[in-house]
Each structure stands twice: as C-alpha cells, then as structure tokens.
Amino acid sequence: MDLRHLRYFLAVAEEGHFGRAAARLNIVQPALSMQIKALEEELGGALFVRTSRRVELTDAGVLLQIEARRTLEQADHTRLTVERALRGETGRVRVGFAGNAIFSGKLTADLRRFHQRFPDADLTIDEVGPLEQVEAIRAGHLDIGYTPAHSNILGADLTVSRMGDWEMLVALPEDHPLVAHEGLTVDMLAGQPLVLYEAHDVHEHLFMLLTQKLGERCHIAYRAGSTLSTLAIAATGLGLALIPAPLQQVHIPGLVYRPLKEAEFTANLVMIGRAQEASATVNAYFKLVNEADY
Known part of the structure; x- marks a missing residue:
C-alpha cells in the first residue's frame, strides 16, 4: 500500500x-x-x-x-x-555584528529585507567582536558576521562580501585643543594617545598606515572591544579614537567628531560566513544580501 x-x-x-x-x-x-x-x-x-x-x-x-x-x-x-x-523559507540564521554595521544601516536593511521575504525563518542577532565572529563561525555557533575587514577573515573556509567603505573620523573630547580645527591630518595625531577598535591589530591596514606615517610618534594607548567602549574612552579624554564616519550618529556628552583628511585612511564593513554552507536558510540570506541594490 x-x-x-x-x-x-x-x-x-x-x-x-x-x-x-x-x-x-x-x-x-x-x-x-x-x-x-x-x-x-x-x-x-x-x-x-x-x-x-x-x-x-x-x-x-x-x-x-x-x-x-x-x-x-x-x-x-x-x-x-x-x-x-x-528554499530557505524556514530554519535559522544566527547573525553577529560589530563596528559600524548598525550605524551604517547595512545590517538593519539586510535583516528587514530577509524577514520580509522569509517571515517564518528564525533570526538571532548578537553583538560579537570581530575576532570572536570568525571563531564562532568556524565552530558552528554563528552563521553570518558583519565586521570590519581584518587578517583573520583570510581563509579558504570563509566567504567574504564587501558591504561598504567610509571615511575615517577622529572622536575627541570637546575640550581638546584639536577641536579648533575643522579637519585633522595624520601629522596632527603624532604623539597623541590613540584608541583603536580591537580588529585593527598589528597586521591591519589602519595600524600599518599609522605607523608608516608617524613612525615612533604613533602611540596606540588603548584597544577597545566594542563601538561604545571605543567612544567612551575618547570621551573621558584618555585618547583620540579613529572611527568610521557612520558612528558620528552616536551622541555622547562631551564628545565631538572631526574628519580625518587623509584619502588613504578609510573604514570598511564586510559580511563573512562559511564557504561551504549546508543550511539552505543561511544560503538564502547570503543570496538575498548579495543581490541587494543599496
């Protein structure tokens, strides 16, 4: 029968x-x-x-x-x-984000578009540091990450999609002498204590540019693990933070922003995931995002 x-x-x-x-x-x-x-x-x-x-x-x-x-x-x-x-209409997508993913609007636009197209799929969203994202994706605890580009994303087991590029800003306390300038140059940062996001380690493009331009006058005072901690350190006067332009939307009392007038200094955002992804739902997310017209 x-x-x-x-x-x-x-x-x-x-x-x-x-x-x-x-x-x-x-x-x-x-x-x-x-x-x-x-x-x-x-x-x-x-x-x-x-x-x-x-x-x-x-x-x-x-x-x-x-x-x-x-x-x-x-x-x-x-x-x-x-x-x-x-078809990827059900299932689960676990998304981690860091840096300017939220303030650039990229992450929220992607999540909204996916939810509208696949309303029955489960979405989990967590703030995860750039380096931790790679470990979590490789371990199977995370499916997709939004992060500034860094050396740990280079590997055949990962797929990387460029999401955008922006100019860099300097975040500094409102009583700092450099606030008097409408724009800053790298030379103005010589000897100043600087705050970098944790993704920018000694192998990263931003750190290498700073050391190339400033040499021994490059003083990295702090490496922060989150966007808010980066801005908080700058607001207290402990250092000048180099941040992506979209973060100027964050208003913190006593903190001001100035553009860094150096063409080669830019910020970026990439989306990472497993190169060999078994989940149809995760693959549907990748496809939808990569086909999006921003």
Whole structure:
C-alpha cells in the first residue's frame, strides 16, 4: 500500500462511482478497478460494496477513509515543510555584528529585507567582536558576521562580501585643543594617545598606515572591544579614537567628531560566513544580501 493507492481509494469513496473517480484521476476505469482490487487483496477484505448504480464503503472502508485522509494530509504537510526548508523559507540564521554595521544601516536593511521575504525563518542577532565572529563561525555557533575587514577573515573556509567603505573620523573630547580645527591630518595625531577598535591589530591596514606615517610618534594607548567602549574612552579624554564616519550618529556628552583628511585612511564593513554552507536558510540570506541594490 502506497500513497497512490490511498489517493485512488479516496477518489472512489468520495465520488461513489468508478467512472467519475477515473475521470477525476485522469486514468482509465479498468486501471483504477485493478488498483482498488489489489488494495483490497493486500488488506484482506472488501472496502466497497458494488451495485449497478454506485459503490458504497464497507465498515472497513469507512475506517480506511478516515486514516487515508490523515495519512495524505500528513504526507502533504511533510512535503511542503521539506520544500520550504530547501528554499530557505524556514530554519535559522544566527547573525553577529560589530563596528559600524548598525550605524551604517547595512545590517538593519539586510535583516528587514530577509524577514520580509522569509517571515517564518528564525533570526538571532548578537553583538560579537570581530575576532570572536570568525571563531564562532568556524565552530558552528554563528552563521553570518558583519565586521570590519581584518587578517583573520583570510581563509579558504570563509566567504567574504564587501558591504561598504567610509571615511575615517577622529572622536575627541570637546575640550581638546584639536577641536579648533575643522579637519585633522595624520601629522596632527603624532604623539597623541590613540584608541583603536580591537580588529585593527598589528597586521591591519589602519595600524600599518599609522605607523608608516608617524613612525615612533604613533602611540596606540588603548584597544577597545566594542563601538561604545571605543567612544567612551575618547570621551573621558584618555585618547583620540579613529572611527568610521557612520558612528558620528552616536551622541555622547562631551564628545565631538572631526574628519580625518587623509584619502588613504578609510573604514570598511564586510559580511563573512562559511564557504561551504549546508543550511539552505543561511544560503538564502547570503543570496538575498548579495543581490541587494543599496
């Protein structure tokens, strides 16, 4: 007994006539009669009482009609559930973000677009440091990360998509002497205590540019693990923070922003994930984001 047999049986039971059931199923009547006979032989008894005008269900047939409907409904539900999972319409996407992902609008736009397209998929969103994102993705604890580019994302097991580039700003306390300038140059930062986001370690482009321009006059005083801690350190007067331009939307009392007038100094945002991703839902997220027109 298979699903086809059950569909044939229900058609005859609902139509009460082999000819009409055959037409509904788009098969010839003799073939339908043979299938019903084979089903009755397999189950060991009659399912229909046949008359010259119509066929009626036996007691066993009534019972099979109830169970057949349940079975076919469950089979259809199973098929639809799996099909939706394969299309990425259900499942889970775990997103980590750092840096200017929120303030640039990229992360929120992507999440909103995905939720509108796949409302039944589960989204979890957590602030995770740039270096921790890579570890979490490789360990299977995170699916997608939004982070400034850094050396740890370079690997064949990761996929990297460029999300945007922005000019750099200097965040400094409002009573600092450099506030008098509308824009700052790198030379003005010589000897000043600087605050860098943790992604910019000794191998990163920003740190290398600073040391190249300033040499021994480059003084990295702090490395902060989050956006707010970077700005908080600057606001207390402990150092000047180099930040992406979108972060100027954050208002902190006593903190001001000035553009860094150096063309080669830029901030960026990338989206990272596993190069060999097994989840259809995560792949659907990647596809939707990469096709987006910002």
